[in-house]
Amino acid sequence: MSTEFFEKYKYKLKSQEELVEIIGAFPREKKVIICHGVFDVVHPGHVRHLAYAKTKADILVVTLTQDKHIKKGIYRPHIPEGLRALNLAAFEMVDYVLIDENATPLNILKEIQPDFFAKGFEYASSGLPRATQAEADVVDSYGGQMIFTPGDVVYSSSKFLNLSLPQLQLEKLLLLMQLNDISFDNLRVTILKLSDYHVHVVGDTIVDTYTRTTFIGGQTKTPTFSVLYQGEDNYIGGAGIVAQHLRAAGAKVTFSTILGNDKLKDFVIDGLIKSGVETSLIIDQTRPTSHKNAIISGGYRLLKLDTLDNTPISEEILQKLTNSIQQTPADAVVFSDFRHGIFNRSSVKTLTKAIPAGVFRVADSQVASRWGNITEFKKFDLITPNEREARFALANQDSGVGRLASFLLEDCDCNNLILKLGDKGIFCVAQNEELKTPAFSIDSFANYIVDAVGAGDALLAYSTLTMLATGSLVMAGIIGSMAAACECEIDGNIPIRTQNILAKIDEVEKMIGYKTS
CATH class of the missing domain: 3.40.50.620 (HUPs)
Structure with a gap:
């Protein structure tokens, strides 16, 4: 088209x-x-x-x-x-x-x-x-x-x-942009504005380890895999990578989180300092730094070993986080919830009340396999759960994604929702029905998948900054999806930079046919 x-x-x-x-x-x-x-x-x-x-x-x-x-x-x-x-x-x-x-x-x-x-x-x-x-x-x-x-x-x-199934990724994108008077140059200009904002991220830090192995074979007497250790790579994950994505986009970032008193704490602190993230760290002597170790062989995850403590944080630590939210000047506060202690039904209400008036409020809750619920985050400006988390929260396995998104928007009473659909892209819906497109979908921009882990965190970061810069859910959906695609196309949980997004914009524009070189 x-x-x-x-x-x-x-x-x-x-x-x-x-x-x-x-x-x-x-x-x-x-x-x-x-x-x-x-x-x-x-x-x-x-x-x-x-x-x-x-x-x-x-x-x-x-x-x-x-x-x-x-x-x-x-x-x-x-x-x-x-x-x-x-x-x-x-x-x-x-x-x-x-x-x-x-x-x-x-x-x-x-x-x-x-x-x-x-x-x-x-x-x-x-x-x-x-x-x-x-x-x-x-x-x-x-x-x-x-x-x-x-x-x-x-x-x-x-x-x-x-x-x-019809392959209409580019046609859908072009129509969405035309209906909302958005050009590719608008996207580029927006990317250059993302450094104008200060974002306060609050959430669970996770250290993601990729232990890389070569498959040797199975035991003859027991159903045990045998692998040869090749090495390992550590990445700052969870809310930590959200903070790093935001900083890589040029924004000023403050990160409030909890770490254990262990060696992984030092790894996290060193990585955050190098990336330029300002930290408000709380060391909890009673819990480890959350650690998830994936054993990988030939590109397949054979096993994941978790070291973590999901018990709720103490009242003392909750008060420290509350004070940090109240006292940190920011354009937006992002709650990145992996349900590893910081967020629970009681603390969500306390932490939400601490957000200063007029601050843009964002929540992402990746808790489908644990006792958490995105609907606990009420009256936020933007929420970004994935489809499984939404169905888990609403106990709804049957509705189409459009109706599912509408139900979730109403239940959370939020202004904007980006529902992540994995390789099918995203579905977005806004409370403001005066918009030209209050509900729309965007297909994935990933040309190939190397490692999809962390794509949602990249989307969360870039969508938040785009909402601050433009107030447009359509712009946020497009730029956030491009950030997610960039993350999918690299190995490991690595911060996505603005030049990565600009290259993706050029690539998509050329595919549509506007650029000849």
């Missing part, structure tokens, strides 16, 4: 109010017919349906189900509503396209009152389903007529999608 495609057909995209003004009240001189559906993939059955409908009226209006109301699968629709609307607008036979903000077309039918409402033959071949009967009742109430298109060709979008 190009800018020219968007500009050429967007004139057909109308709001309900605009459409009512254009076609006039029922009964009208020029007959109007409406076809309604999801149209996730426009296929031959749809084309026959639309073509037949156009023969019955002067004006063909196609109304689309909004993304958040689609229940055909957890990750449906694959094509976002804006692009689905443009695809239909490109057909000569289609006069206008309307994205329906309601779950059913009943309100559209009541307000627009088309002369005809067209349904596929399959909806009438064995008696009207309840939903179709409700639509027929509305049409009958004002004197309109239901029309069922011939059933000689019947296709299902779901069957097509089950055969092959």
Whole structure:
């Protein structure tokens, strides 16, 4: 899709109010017919349906189900509503396209009152389903007529999608940027503004060790793997890498955390000092520095050895953290929760209350395998859980990601949500329904996966700074996703720098076709 495609057909995209003004009240001189559906993939059955409908009226209006109301699968629709609307607008036979903000077309039918409402033959071949009967009742109430298109060709979008999922990463991105008046140069300018802010990170530090081995074989008498030790690499992880990502972006960073009195403490302190992170460290004599050692062979994680203490911090330490939050000037406070002692149901409330008024509040809770819950972080400006954590928190394994995100946004009463979907990218939703795109998805920008560990931390850091710089969830989602992709493409949990993001922006822009060198 190009800018020219968007500009050429967007004139057909109308709001309900605009459409009512254009076609006039029922009964009208020029007959109007409406076809309604999801149209996730426009296929031959749809084309026959639309073509037949156009023969019955002067004006063909196609109304689309909004993304958040689609229940055909957890990750449906694959094509976002804006692009689905443009695809239909490109057909000569289609006069206008309307994205329906309601779950059913009943309100559209009541307000627009088309002369005809067209349904596929399959909806009438064995008696009207309840939903179709409700639509027929509305049409009958004002004197309109239901029309069922011939059933000689019947296709299902779901069957097509089950055969092959559409690859529309760049088209979706370009449309999202166009709808929100964002250019690639806007992204670059934003990256250069990220150093203007001071962020206070509060959370659990983890030392991640990669113990690298070569697989020798298994024992003959016991089910035991035998590996040859090759070496190991240590990385600052958990909330510590979030702080380092922020600092690598140029921001001023203060990091409040708890460490044990051990050798790993020295490793963490030395790494934070070298990266330029200002620290507010608390040494807890009763617990170790959290340590996670992954035994790796041939790129596979054979085993992970954890050394940690998840018991709640003492009241004395909680008070120290509270004082640190209250006394540290910052544009944003980020709670990075791995549920290793700092955050629990009681302490979350205390620490949240300590955040000064007017400070941007962010929370990320990576606790799906332990007793933690992202919904404990109420009224935050941005939360960034992954899909598993969201389903764990809401006890919801069935809803599509759009509805799941909406449920979580409402439960947490937060302003902005970025739901991480792993290799499927992210789904974002904002409380502000006046936005051009209050809900949208962005596919992953990773070209290849070397090590996905830490991608969410990179997204958290860069999304936070972008929200501070622009206030735009769309910009935050794009730049955060690019940071996550950069992290996936390197081995180990290493801070992502602005030059990495700028290179990714250049790469994506060139793929779309705007840059020739």
